[in-house]
Amino acid sequence: MKALTLKILFVCVCSVFLKQLNFDKWDEFKRRFGRKFHLNTELKHMQNFFQKLEKIDVHNKEYALGKTKYLSDINKLTDLDQDQLKRKTGFIPSEPSRVKRGAGTKRYAYGPNRPIFRIYFADQHITLPESVDWTKSGWSEPVSDQLDCGSCWAFSSATMISAQLWIKKRKNVPISPQDFIDCSTYLSTKGCDGGSPANALEFTILNGSSTSDVYQYRNQQESCRVFVREQNPLYKITSFYKLDENHDALKQAVALLGPVSVSINSEDGFQSYKSGIYDGIDAGRLECSINDINHAVTVVGYGTDKTTNTDYWLIKNTWGSDWGESGYVRMLRTKDNLCGIYKYMFVPVIE
Ligand SMILES: *[C@@H]1O[C@H](CO)[C@@H](O)[C@H](O)[C@H]1NC(C)=O
Numbered sequence: 001m002k003a004l005t006l007k008i009l010f011v012c013v014c015s016v017f018l019k020q021l022n023f024d025k026w027d028e029f030k031r032r033f034g035r036k037f038h039l040n041t042e043l044k045h046m047q048n049f050f051q052k053l054e055k056i057d058v059h060n061k062e063y064a065l066g067k068t069k070y071l072s073d074i075n076k077l078t079d080l081d082q083d084q085l086k087r088k089t090g091f092i093p094s095e096p097s098r099v100k101r102g103a104g105t106k107r108y109a110y111g112p113n114r115p116i117f118r119i120y121f122a123d124q125h126i127t128l129p130e131s132v133d134w135t136k137s138g139w140s141e142p143v144s145d146q147l148d149c150g151s152c153w154a155f156s157s158a159t160m161i162s163a164q165l166w167i168k169k170r171k172n173v174p175i176s177p178q179d180f181i182d183c184s185t186y187l188s189t190k191g192c193d194g195g196s197p198a199n200a201l202e203f204t205i206l207n208g209s210s211t212s213d214v215y216q217y218r219n220q221q222e223s224c225r226v227f228v229r230e231q232n233p234l235y236k237i238t239s240f241y242k243l244d245e246n247h248d249a250l251k252q253a254v255a256l257l258g259p260v261s262v263s264i265n266s267e268d269g270f271q272s273y274k275s276g277i278y279d280g281i282d283a284g285r286l287e288c289s290i291n292d293i294n295h296a297v298t299v300v301g302y303g304t305d306k307t308t309n310t311d312y313w314l315i316k317n318t319w320g321s322d323w324g325e326s327g328y329v330r331m332l333r334t335k336d337n338l339c340g341i342y343k344y345m346f347v348p349v350i351e
Contacts, residue, residue: 001007005229006163010351011326015037015183021050023317025049025116025293026046026049026050026149029049029074033076033077035209038222043219044081045079045080045081045243046079046124048078048080048081049074049078052074052079052272053074053078054075055268055272055282056072056074056078056272056281058284059072059269059281059282059283059284060281061255062240062281062283062284063276064145065070066214067281067284068078068276068279068281068284069276069277069278069281069308069332070273070276070277070279070290071274071275071276071277071309072074072269072272072273072274072282073272073324074272075271075272075322076273076320076322076323077271077272077319077323078271078272081104084148086269087146087147087148087149087150087192087296088146088148088150088152088271088319089150089152089194089266089294089295090146090149090150090151090152090192090193090194090195090265090294090295091152091153091263091293091295091344092153092194092195092196092197092240092293092298093189093196093197093263093293093343093344094188094195094196094198095198098277111337115282116202116205116239116240117198117201117240117241117242118239118241118242119242119243119244119345120129120242120243120244120252120253120257120347121167121244121249122244122246122248122249122251122252123252124248126216126252126256128251128255128256128278129255129276130228130303130304131301131302131304132164132254132255132301132302132303133295133300133301133314134254134258134259134300134301135300135301135302135314135316135328137167138166138172139162139163139166139167139172140172141159141162141163141174141320142185142321143316143320143321143327143328144159144217144317144318144320145152145318145319145320146177146219146319147217147219147220148192148219149181149191149192149219149220150193151177151180151181151192151195151288151318152193152194152296152317152318153180153189153190153195153196153198153199153200154178154180154195154295155263155296155318156176156197156261156263156297156298156318157175157180157197157200157201157261157296158174158175158176158177158180158200158212159175159259159261159300159316160197160258160259160260160261160298160346160347160348161175161204161209161235161237161348162174162175163258163259163298163300164237164257164259164350165235165243165350168255168293169259169329169350169351172237173211174211174212174213175204175209175210175211175212175235175237176209176210176211176214176215176216176217176342177207177212177214177217178212178215178216178217178218178222179210179229180193180203180209181196181221181222181333182221182222182223182225183203183224183225183226183229184199184202184203186199186201187199187202187203188273189203189311190219190236192220192221192264192307195263196296196344197243197263197296197344198242198344198347199281200241200345201237201240202256202345203237203347204235204236204237205237205238205240206212206235207210208229208234208235208236209228209236210228210232210233210235210283211235212293214228214231214232215232217230221226221246224267227261235294237348237349237350237351238351239328239345239348239351240317240346240348240349240351241253241257241346241347241349242345242346243260243342243345243346243347244335245343245345246335246337246342247333247334249342249345250262250299250313250341250342251302251333253345253347254299254300254301254302254313255274255302255334257349258347259298259300259314259316259347260298260299260300260345260346260347261296261297261298261299261318261344261346261347262296262297262298262299262313262315262341262342262344262345263293263294263295263296263297263340263341263343263344263347264288264293264294264297264331264338264339264340264341265289265290265291265292265293265295265339265340266288266293266294266295266339267282267287267290267292268282268283268286268287268327269282269283269287269288270295271312272289272294272322273323273329274324274325275310275324275325276303276330277308277310277330277332278329278330278332279331279338280332280338280339281326288339288340289339289340290336290339290340290343291338292340293340293344294310296344297315297316297317297318298316299313299314299316300314300315300316300328301314302314302315302333305330308321308329310332311322311331311332311333311334312330312331312332312333313331313332313333313341314328314330315328315329315330315331316328317329337349
């Protein structure tokens with residue numbers, strides 16, 4: 001009876017654009033993703049759901065016509081409102097704090113002599129492999145889910161440091177994103193309200209990072225567990241690179257150094273990505289922009305899709321393995337700064 005009232009109410013509210021809304025789809029969505037709502041919040045979520053559903057349908061028709069390179073689908077983000085979606089991202093643009101530009105060089109320096117980060121440039125004389133995939137290197141880190149905390153920056157940092165420890169030390173170490181969330185605030189990170197990998201890397205240089213088996217993820221910011229940090233191994237990095245803002249620098253860094261943190265503008269199309277090569281097109285138009293970079297993810301490889309002959313970046317996201325291609329997205333790889341991907345790229349250095 002309650003459900004019926006709600007449906008009638010919803011149809012009235014939406015009567016301006018009254019269409020054949022398929023309520024079975026909403027019921028199925030709620031069942032599939034275990035959603036339970038109060039009457040007053042359900043309406044809003046149902047509205048979000050039907051709006052996205054329509055975009056997804058339009059988008060997939062465009063896909064069938066060959067006008068975009070990826071398929072989209074309903075997933076656990078489909079009914080979320082803006083506040084909830086913010087908690088699925090969490091990148092805040094920030095340069096590393098307390099750095100000075102070294103006189104006459106491209107180096108930045110931390111303290112009198114110690115470089116905290118340097119700019120990484122592509123060298124046109126180096127021949128790189130056609131494809132790279134660090135997920136097949138023996139480094140094992142399962143796909144994470146940041147849940148309802150804007151901690152993408154912490155996860156992306158943890159991922160690339162973990163990969164670097166595998167590459168340099170042949171150790172599979174799961175670095176703790178929660179450690180960054182709770183303990184790196186003195187470097188101006190904001191926990192579940194966001195942060196930058198640059199600051200997380202700086203934290204790992206200065207303080208060291210603990211591992212996620214002892215410092216577990218809590219899906220919220222808590223006070224720094226100093227005791228856990230003191231009683232368990234901490235892993236440090238020596239410095240890091242900020243990549244020159246172009247395709248070639250990223251390709252070379254992924255091939256020669258390891259997984260790289262990049263940040264993009266995540267919008268509706270990206271959120272609804274299911275498979276294929278994400279090209280920033282949503283429902284017929286280029287929707288992501290270089291001006292609203294909000295989500296840090298990790299490039300773990302690159303290659304060329306054989307069937308469509310399209311170059312892509314292989315990207316590890318932190319929305320669980322039930323999103324995209326088992327938690328990953330292949331993103332269009334061109335010289336263009338698609339969705340702002342080449343703007344904030346970082347990779348740790350362990351010497
Ligand atoms: C990190 O290092 C700074 C500088 O040495 C220190 O002030 C701070 O207390 C440390 N924080 C943690 C969580 O270890």
